[in-house]
Amino acid sequence: MCVDGICGKHTSFKQLFFSKFIEHHINVINNVESRFKPYLYIDPFGGPGHISCKDGYDGPVSSVRVGQLMIQYNMNYNIVVAEKNLTSAEKLKDALGQYCSNFTIKSDAMETIPSHDNYRFGMMYLDPPMTKDSFSLVEELMVQTSLMMPRLDLLLYIGANWIKRFRGNSNVEFSTFLEDFTNKVNKEFWVIKQQVGGNQYTFLAGTNYKGWAEWGKEYFYSTDDIRGKKIMFRLNYSEPERLFITTGMVQKGF
């Protein structure tokens, strides 16, 4: 079953990288002092539990994968998900229930912003639909969460070209740049992944703890590193914007 808006050309890329990365993160957090536990995983855009997509991916959605890993690593945890589609929310509840009991399902992404806690570790994973309204929601979620829980890391999956497309459409009021997330959200350190496909799908992660994130073998670089800077420049600006910034020239037709 391919659910509308869930499967895309790069779903396999997304799910496989997410799975590797979250396992890496869980391992790092598992090794820190026990007073920081249990691990908190927040997923404001939950999805339907299990997906089977044309690009070959057939498996659990992100939060269910996390539930499986929590059992595998024998971790103390809490999972908080939101899913606004009722049918998907029911499926998600059933799928999560097969692996774990410490989970809560909300009906709207904004309800997942955590209460203030200086000590809790974990991850908020944002995998929104590629719409203008979702991007504004994502910004709000990231800004608020970074203030409420400074030790909770953030991982965003986004098609950078969608941001540029909305920005370039004169009928749409939209002035966001990918880099705005790193500027507006209160995290000291950011990593960005080499993009895939024409819509420039990428992962962007923010943390206040430098120890875990950079991961060169997976093409996941600090935005302070020359490789990360290059990726961010390419994904932040459209081709005409890049031409203007580097040469001062304006491309015909723009």
Ligand SMILES: C[S@@+](CC[C@H](N)C(=O)[O-])C[C@H]1O[C@@H](n2cnc3c(N)ncnc32)[C@H](O)[C@@H]1O
């Ligand atoms: C791209 S899918 C998430 C897929 C999931 N992370 C996975 O691993 O397959 C986005 C989901 O967010 C849900 N959604 C969209 N806006 C939402 C909102 N405001 N609150 C909660 N869920 C929302 C959609 O119904 C959809 O199921």
